[in-house]
Amino acid sequence: xxxxxxxxxxxxxxGANNYHSREVVIEHALGAKVxxxxxxxxxxxxxAYSALNFGHLHPEIVAAxxxxxxxxxxxxxxxxxxxxxxxxxxxxxxxxxxxxxPMNTGAEAVETALKTARRWGVEVKGVANEQQEIxxxxxxxxxxxxxxxxxxxxxxxxINYGPYTPGFKIIPxxxxxxxxxAVTDRTVGFxxxxxxxxxxxxxxxxxYLRQVREICTRNNILMIADEVQTGFARTGRMFxxxxxxISPDILVxxxxxxxxxxxxxxxxxxxxxxxxxTPGTHGSTFGxxxxxxxxxxxxxxxxxxxxxxxxxxxxxxxxxxRLRQIKNPHxxxxxxxxxxxGMEFDHPAEEYLDKMMAHGVLAKxxxxxxxxxxxxxxxxxxxxxxxxxxxxxxLQE
Numbered sequence: 069x070x071x072x073x074x075x076x077x078x079x080x081x082x083g084a085n086n087y088h089s090r091e092v093v094i095e096h097a098l099g100a101k102v103x104x105x106x107x108x109x110x111x112x113x114x115x116a117y118s119a120l121n122f123g124h125l126h127p128e129i130v131a132a133x134x135x136x137x138x139x140x141x142x143x144x145x146x147x148x149x150x151x152x153x154x155x156x157x158x159x160x161x162x163x164x165x166x167x168x169x170p171m172n173t174g175a176e177a178v179e180t181a182l183k184t185a186r187r188w189g190v191e192v193k194g195v196a197n198e199q200q201e202i203x204x205x206x207x208x209x210x211x212x213x214x215x216x217x218x219x220x221x222x223x224x225x226x227i228n229y230g231p232y233t234p235g236f237k238i239i240p241x242x243x244x245x246x247x248x249x250a251v252t253d254r255t256v257g258f259x260x261x262x263x264x265x266x267x268x269x270x271x272x273x274x275x276y277l278r279q280v281r282e283i284c285t286r287n288n289i290l291m292i293a294d295e296v297q298t299g300f301a302r303t304g305r306m307f308x309x310x311x312x313x314i315s316p317d318i319l320v321x322x323x324x325x326x327x328x329x330x331x332x333x334x335x336x337x338x339x340x341x342x343x344x345x346t347p348g349t350h351g352s353t354f355g356x357x358x359x360x361x362x363x364x365x366x367x368x369x370x371x372x373x374x375x376x377x378x379x380x381x382x383x384x385x386x387x388x389x390r391l392r393q394i395k396n397p398h399x400x401x402x403x404x405x406x407x408x409x410g411m412e413f414d415h416p417a418e419e420y421l422d423k424m425m426a427h428g429v430l431a432k433x434x435x436x437x438x439x440x441x442x443x444x445x446x447x448x449x450x451x452x453x454x455x456x457x458x459x460x461x462x463l464q465e
Contacts, residue, residue, distance in 0.1 A: 393460075
């Protein structure tokens with residue numbers, strides 16, 4: 069087997085330079101740990117940006133994938149497959165919505181939500197086509213398609229990708245009054261993250277989502293919650309919107325829905341919203357494929373059976389308390405919900421990432437000065453303690 073250095077050199081030479089990857093190679097993994105080709109072990113504190121809520125290679129999810137691999141993996145939506153209906157039923161039960169539209173990646177699910185809102189705006193609300201407006205928040209991250217980066221406020225996501233898609237209005241995050249002021253007769257939707265992940269684990273003021281829900285209802289606007297990163301128990305609730313006991317009109321899901329095995333995404337909504345689609349008006353060759361459905365069905369079963377939301381809430385509270393005991397004068401704030409935690413420093417966090425990696429802990433910075441801690445929800449308390457000891461050593465050196 070090639071060494072880590074040889075693998076990194078080949079990747080850098082042959083691949084487009086669109087990621088600033090940490091200088092580590094993951095050769096195999098299990099649970100909350102990953103291993104490089106030289107056999108060194110690391111705690112995974114990123115979980116593939118919350119796609120690995122179940123940990124690496126959860127045995128039941130792997131078994132479900134293997135079983136489906138021996139039956140059929142792809143049919144396209146030109147034909148029905150034997151597991152799609154069960155996938156729909158289980159995800160409807162989990163979200164409390166009447167209908168599902170499956171896709172593959174989180175960005176595709178967000179694009180689907182945007183298309184849905186625009187079409188609903190014309191066919192249900194009565195806004196003239198090409199006049200629809202969707203309100204979004206500053207410092208958002210919803211993916212990297214042309215439409216999505218058109219309303220990004222991150223220069224690195226936008227630079228040199230014009231002309232940009234029109235029809236979006238940007239307001240400050242966490243400011244319900246700004247939403248109220250931005251609404252017009254042409255507004256068809258408001259797209260929001262319940263917690264802004266890439267912005268640095270930004271938790272909005274208490275009551276914000278309830279105010280958003282009320283404004284959207286009163287103005288006949290679709291509330292679109294992007295729970296691609298926060299969904300499926302990551303924050304200590306099945307979906308982060310549940311902290312304020314509200315239900316969005318469109319729920320956008322991805323990442324953990326695939327159980328760490330497959331890219332699986334979807335939007336959930338009621339029939340008044342998803343009923344605007346007719347054959348040919350939207351689609352995906354791989355969306356709802358049998359392998360993805362089998363994996364997602366097993367993942368959802370485990371989420372409910374093993375009470376992952378409670379698991380994340382309890383472990384998150386424990387982990388955050390351990391992190392707050394670390395003595396480092398440059399730590400400004402530790403914030404988050406469940407096992408989605410941000411540690412913000414008063415200067416760039418790069419040096420701490422290097423020290424943590426040397427102590428066997430892998431994490432990634434976001435917005436330069438914040439380290440995101442998001443281990444698999446299945447991490448044991450013994451592993452959390454060990455990881456916290458290593459993080460403490462690294463940050464107090």
